[in-house]
Amino acid sequence: MVSVVILGAGNVATHLFKAFSNTNQAVVIQWYNRNLNALKSYKTSVEITDDLSQLKEADLYILAVSDDAIKPLSSLLPFENRLVAHTSGSVSLYDIDKKHKRGVFYPLQSFSKSADINFADVPVCIEALKSDDYHVLKNLAIAIGSPTKKVNSDQRKVLHLAAVFVNNFTNQLYRIAHEITESEGAEFDVLKPLILETAKKVQDLSPYMAQTGPAKRNDKKTLRKHLKLLKDPHHKDIYNLLTSSIQRTHGRKKL
């Protein structure tokens, strides 16, 4: 049984609190936020505080706060030599003040407060300087049903960058599809099964093997038709750039 203090009251903190509360291998003994209001609705289920000097002794302190707050908040913690882990994909382990035992517990998923999350679908990327600390973090991830991955800082940063491509950038392509369909009175909804299928396909097949379409085939007629259909010059730029990216990957000439 590992005792945990959570710091921060945002998306990640809230989902972690719920997940830890649902396992009997962990207990959240205290929840800190600089602004206590955000925690008010939890005060019957956990001790809440906005006062760092009141923090209890625990096996693990999770800093689920904004990236920029990790460094200053870790320095302000009024104790040393305890395990302190942040949850960020892009912040260095060494941003945590060196008076602590330092770790990273990075849940590689997109969290939003409203949507429920199944931690079986949240790989937790773990980093620690000492083997004991690593195992505390790993066992905690296992307790909430998450797959775990040992990663070093370089790997974690590159995973965070790759996550931007497959999450934020992909979502922007969905957005553009939304714009161009609506502009012709077609329905974005018709594309939803294809969106899902595209994501499912690469669960078993490499993206390289999964690729199809006019760019890969170098079907010049269709490529020309598409560029003509696109009214927005920014959409044309994206069409051209991703088409030539596909052709570079699959050994075709540029457009």
Place this chain on the structure above:
Amino acid sequence: MVSVVILGAGNVATHLFKAFSNTNQAVVIQWYNRNLNALKSYKTSVEITDDLSQLKEADLYILAVSDDAIKPLSSLLPFENRLVAHTSGSVSLYDIDKKHKRGVFYPLQSFSKSADINFADVPVCIEALKSDDYHVLKNLAIAIGSPTKKVNSDQRKVLHLAAVFVNNFTNQLYRIAHEITESEGAEFDVLKPLILETAKKVQDLSPYMAQTGPAKRNDKKTLRKHLKLLKDPHHKDIYNLLTSSIQRTHGRKKL
């Protein structure tokens, strides 16, 4: 019960043959391909031919052949005034020879021969000049369990273009994520749950509402870190272009 002749033996033809064979509201009375070899393995379940002059009379002829073959093949059909539909997203209805009753039966999904497909996940976009023909095509789609959508040529072409964004271009972003993770010895596999979640999110939420991340937040520090991490100048170009696309959508300044 609608009688169908399928022409072509590729991905779409094969999946449609299987789907039609599984409903008792349709019967495939003949399957044509210019190259009979591709059909050999089906010869015990359906009459096969490579001879257009031997085509039987049917309620519907489905031209599931390459886009460029639709026009010439439709002209070569040795009959007139029968319903002939192609399955393409980008070819005009009017590419079918005008001696026929013309229609389009465009299954908006990504087919590959190896992967099984559930036609409940394949919206069929239907176009026809006459109401009777439209209903033949619509009932056939319903018979195989597909949602149907009446679309005109402009809408269909824009859906096909949008499909390139959400399928081929999205898949290329997965590919880039694969390249950058492997180059650091990180595992692409760790991203798979995020890929699925990103696609699932927009099933209920608009892509606009679903967006998160450093580009939307205009988190300059992370954007700079990411650009520094990217070694390949083409990846940098894509990062910059999609970041500014997100910022345009969400009312931020360009990078």
